[in-house]
Amino acid sequence: MPVVLRALRQTFVTALAVTVLAVPIATPWAALPVRGDLVVAGMSMPVEFATAPGRPRDLFIVEQGGRIRILRDGVLLPAPFVDIGPLVLAGGERGLLGLAFHPKHATNGRLFVNYTRAGDGATVVASFRVSAADADRVDPASRGELLTVAQPFENHNGGALRFGPDGYLYIAMGDGGSGNDPGNRAQDPQELLGKMLRIDVDHGAPYGIPPGNVYAGSGGGRPEIFASGLRNPWRFSFDRVAGDLYIGDVGQDAQEEVDFLPRDAAPGANFGWRVVEGTRCTGLPNGPQCPSPSFTPPILVYEHGEGCSVTGGVVYRGRAIPVLYGRYVYADFCTGRMWSAARDRNGAWHAEALAETGHQIAAIGEDAAGELYWSDLRTGDVHRLAGDPSVPVAIEYYNGANGHYFLTAFADEAAYLDAGAFGGAWQRTGYGFAVARPLESGAVDVCRFFGAPATGLDTHFYTGDAPECAVLKANPRWTYEAVGFRARPPAADACAPNTRPVWRFYSDPATLAGVNHRFTTDGTVHAAMLARGWLAEGVAFCAK
Ligand SMILES: [Ca+2]
Numbered sequence: 081m082p083v084v085l086r087a088l089r090q091t092f093v094t095a096l097a098v099t100v101l102a103v104p105i106a107t108p109w110a111a112l113p114v115r116g117d118l119v120v121a122g123m124s125m126p127v128e129f130a131t132a133p134g135r136p137r138d139l140f141i142v143e144q145g146g147r148i149r150i151l152r153d154g155v156l157l158p159a160p161f162v163d164i165g166p167l168v169l170a171g172g173e174r175g176l177l178g179l180a181f182h183p184k185h186a187t188n189g190r191l192f193v194n195y196t197r198a199g200d201g202a203t204v205v206a207s208f209r210v211s212a213a214d215a216d217r218v219d220p221a222s223r224g225e226l227l228t229v230a231q232p233f234e235n236h237n238g239g240a241l242r243f244g245p246d247g248y249l250y251i252a253m254g255d256g257g258s259g260n261d262p263g264n265r266a267q268d269p270q271e272l273l274g275k276m277l278r279i280d281v282d283h284g285a286p287y288g289i290p291p292g293n294v295y296a297g298s299g300g301g302r303p304e305i306f307a308s309g310l311r312n313p314w315r316f317s318f319d320r321v322a323g324d325l326y327i328g329d330v331g332q333d334a335q336e337e338v339d340f341l342p343r344d345a346a347p348g349a350n351f352g353w354r355v356v357e358g359t360r361c362t363g364l365p366n367g368p369q370c371p372s373p374s375f376t377p378p379i380l381v382y383e384h385g386e387g388c389s390v391t392g393g394v395v396y397r398g399r400a401i402p403v404l405y406g407r408y409v410y411a412d413f414c415t416g417r418m419w420s421a422a423r424d425r426n427g428a429w430h431a432e433a434l435a436e437t438g439h440q441i442a443a444i445g446e447d448a449a450g451e452l453y454w455s456d457l458r459t460g461d462v463h464r465l466a467g468d469p470s471v472p473v474a475i476e477y478y479n480g481a482n483g484h485y486f487l488t489a490f491a492d493e494a495a496y497l498d499a500g501a502f503g504g505a506w507q508r509t510g511y512g513f514a515v516a517r518p519l520e521s522g523a524v525d526v527c528r529f530f531g532a533p534a535t536g537l538d539t540h541f542y543t544g545d546a547p548e549c550a551v552l553k554a555n556p557r558w559t560y561e562a563v564g565f566r567a568r569p570p571a572a573d574a575c576a577p578n579t580r581p582v583w584r585f586y587s588d589p590a591t592l593a594g595v596n597h598r599f600t601t602d603g604t605v606h607a608a609m610l611a612r613g614w615l616a617e618g619v620a621f622c623a624k
Contacts, residue, residue: 129445177239328392402512
């Protein structure tokens with residue numbers, strides 16, 4: 081994160097206001113139908129979001145100067161959760177930077193913060209408990225220091241904290257600062273700087289070392305190290321469904337990058353800094369050969385023409401925007417550009433523009449329901465990403481009782497299913513895709529058929545192919561239900577630019593129970609269905 085003027089804090093510290101406004105953000109090249117809603121205006125340098133297990137109404141927002149605020153049901157509570165301002169050296173890239181709640185917070189009340197210490201500027205990871213008398217207050221007397229790391233320069237403090245799916249606390253450390261990592265710290269196993277650390281807060285005093293850590297017991301390096309070769313990991317997250325780790329790592333002069341490790345990846349990944357920046361060898365001395373197969377390359381990069389400082393985000397797992405489900409959302413701090421990215425069916429990553437916010441996006445986070453928020457450091461405003469209701473979306477449902485997938489683009493039908501029709505057997509999978517508007521040129525009708533169980537089928541089927549639609553209409557085993565939605569037809573199993581393939585899967589009754597179909601745009605789902613023995617039947621139609 082680049083330098084932020086100290087004056088900003090003074091300007092906004094007294095300007096707290098609570099408003100909820102629907103403000104469309106400028107999205108001239110957005111590929112997905114989204115908008116931003118202003119949730120809170122004028123906070124004091126909001127730099128991080130966190131949620132607490134057992135508190136589904138609350139989103140915690142970290143202010144760089146040392147306060148943590150509670151956004152409850154979309155309204156900012158007037159009193160801070162905690163204010164550790166006197167302990168914190170704030171300004172530029174320093175301050176209160178990280179917050180994570182213990183996985184068992186609902187019973188033990190523990191939380192963890194990462195801040196720059198007043199006086200010497202060292203990074204401190206400390207623990208607190210909520211007050212026994214008031215769960216909306218932290219007990220200041222409960223503070224305990226876990227880890228202190230001296231900082232040789234003001235910048236590159238990383239700072240995010242997250243608990244992984246393994247229950248350990250992950251701590252993102254920058255390389256110590258200046259430029260080009262002058263101490264070569266990110267590659268030095270005797271340094272905690274430039275690393276992703278992993279500690280066990282439930283054993284040991286003040287913490288234990290997870291037995292799988294790279295140097296746990298070996299003596300070859302600091303035992304807290306989980307991964308190395310990071311420059312300034314500005315915001316990382318775990319996908320709450322898949323458990324995968326995503327790290328936004330801020331670049332030097334050329335490229336911004338996002339690094340990735342799948343759930344349960346072995347410790348010891350080296351993301352390459354300062355030997356490599358993004359995908360480019362830096363030529364800096366005293367590193368291993370470059371390029372090196374020992375480095376884990378980024379999954380996403382962009383050049384310094386598209387931005388200058390990446391802000392790592394989250395994999396969207398909310399309900400408000402079905403077209404975004406399962407996609408990783410990240411942004412650039414300098415330009416306010418926001419992207420979403422996902423893997424295709426071959427495992428390759430692709431990013432596409434999501435919005436031009438014009439904001440200084442310091443943090444992207446999710447609330448307890450998985451809805452996505454971001455903060456604008458310039459204004460102190462917090463925004464929530466919302467779907468654009470004017471764009472029709474096909475929403476996927478699944479019936480666990482009979483393994484039946486279903487798509488609907490009819491809002492009243494979705495509301496009926498969401499209200500628990502058929503005893504609640506139908507549940508949203510989270511996935512969906514944007515379909516064509518009713519009169520959109522170039523789109524075709526997608527016929528929706530139901531094969532009732534009595535006919536030996538038990539499935540819904542969708543086709544945008546007019547001859548196939550006519551054939552099925554004449555087949556007594558299939559019941560024609562409606563034009564389900566409109567979509568663009570594929571050409572030779574491919575889709576035009578700015579549209580995405582909807583792949584059709586078939587469960588062959590010869591090998592799996594029952595006739596079944598599923599339609600998806602998602603490469604991860606594609607791979608999962610193949611692994612489950614479903615047959616890929618190519619591109620059914622093209623969606624947005
Ligand atoms: Ca790297």
